[in-house]
Amino acid sequence: MHGVDVFSALANPIRRDLLVHLRKGPRNVSDLASNFELGRPAISEHLQVLRKAALVREEPRGRERFYHLDPRPLEEVGMWLESFERYWNRRLDDLEVLLNEEDAK
Amino acid sequence: MHGVDVFSALANPIRRDLLVHLRKGPRNVSDLASNFELGRPAISEHLQVLRKAALVREEPRGRERFYHLDPRPLEEVGMWLESFERYWNRRLDDLEVLLNEEDAK
DNA sequence: TTGACGTGTCGGAGAGTTCCGACGTATTGT
DNA sequence: ACAATACGTCGGAACTCTCCGACACGTCAA
Numbered sequence: 001m002h003g004v005d006v007f008s009a010l011a012n013p014i015r016r017d018l019l020v021h022l023r024k025g026p027r028n029v030s031d032l033a034s035n036f037e038l039g040r041p042a043i044s045e046h047l048q049v050l051r052k053a054a055l056v057r058e059e060p061r062g063r064e065r066f067y068h069l070d071p072r073p074l075e076e077v078g079m080w081l082e083s084f085e086r087y088w089n090r091r092l093d094d095l096e097v098l099l100n101e102e103d104a105k
Numbered sequence: 106m107h108g109v110d111v112f113s114a115l116a117n118p119i120r121r122d123l124l125v126h127l128r129k130g131p132r133n134v135s136d137l138a139s140n141f142e143l144g145r146p147a148i149s150e151h152l153q154v155l156r157k158a159a160l161v162r163e164e165p166r167g168r169e170r171f172y173h174l175d176p177r178p179l180e181e182v183g184m185w186l187e188s189f190e191r192y193w194n195r196r197l198d199d200l201e202v203l204l205n206e207e208d209a210k
Numbered sequence: 211t212t213g214a215c216g217t218g219t220c221g222g223a224g225a226g227t228t229c230c231g232a233c234g235t236a237t238t239g240t
Numbered sequence: 241a242c243a244a245t246a247c248g249t250c251g252g253a254a255c256t257c258t259c260c261g262a263c264a265c266g267t268c269a270a
Contacts, residue, residue: 005116005118007112007115007116007118007121008116010112010115010116011110011112011113011115011116013110013112016112016185019189020188023188023189023192069192071189071192074186074189077182077186078186080121081179081182081183081186083125083128084124084128084176084179085183087128087174087176
């Protein structure tokens with residue numbers, strides 16, 4: 001029920017890989033699990049985390065469950081990241097200032 | 106010595122806030138800690154994680170240590186995120202397809 | 211109906227995270 | 241020299257994460 005922080009959801013490399021695999025289209029659990037050296041319960045639990053973070057949506061189809069990618073929550077990460085973009089170039093000036101200070105000693 | 110995954114470093118909200126505070130310029134540890142309801146050792150340990158992820162750089166100045174923001178590793182996150190950007194709009198089509206499939210039953 | 215399949219979830223083991231108080235060390239001011 | 245300051249780090253407590261085997265449940269095929 002209670003949601004999961006998107007950043008926390010992305011902290012695990014397997015969960016990131018799961019999202020990458022889901023870019024190719026909806027997949028069921030066994031299909032996804034076959035890409036990892038990991039038991040199926042583990043994958044199922046990772047999918048639960050992604051679901052709580054609203055990064056995937058599940059579509060039951062018969063006895064299988066197809067998971068769909070929902071990239072919307074990634075926008076939050078993107079926006080947070082954008083607030084740092086202006087510091088991309090500024091960093092070099094910053095380093096320069098520091099080096100000059102050290103040279104001045 | 107051994108590095109830390111950038112995604113893992115960003116998983117903690119306090120570490121993200123630390124980076125936000127450092128956007129205003131270099132800060133020493135006590136100054137940073139005063140912004141949080143958290144002991145100084147905890148902040149120091151969070152800064153260590155950020156340092157292992159190369160997101161901050163430390164500049165010792167007398168008995169203080171000024172931490173500088175280094176946004177370079179964020180580029181990795183940005184690139185990973187960009188590979189999902191084309192799915193921002195596609196998601197709607199995806200939903201449409203799904204709804205059509207369900208209507209067809 | 212019976213059995214195989216696809217999946218979720220629980221109990222628990224092991225590892226990692228987060229935080230604190232306490233201590234050690236280097237630097238500064240008196 | 242002495243005390244205060246700024247900081248790192250250690251030991252440990254509490255909690256969370258990650259994974260697995262085992263089990264339960266619904267679905268499909270024969």
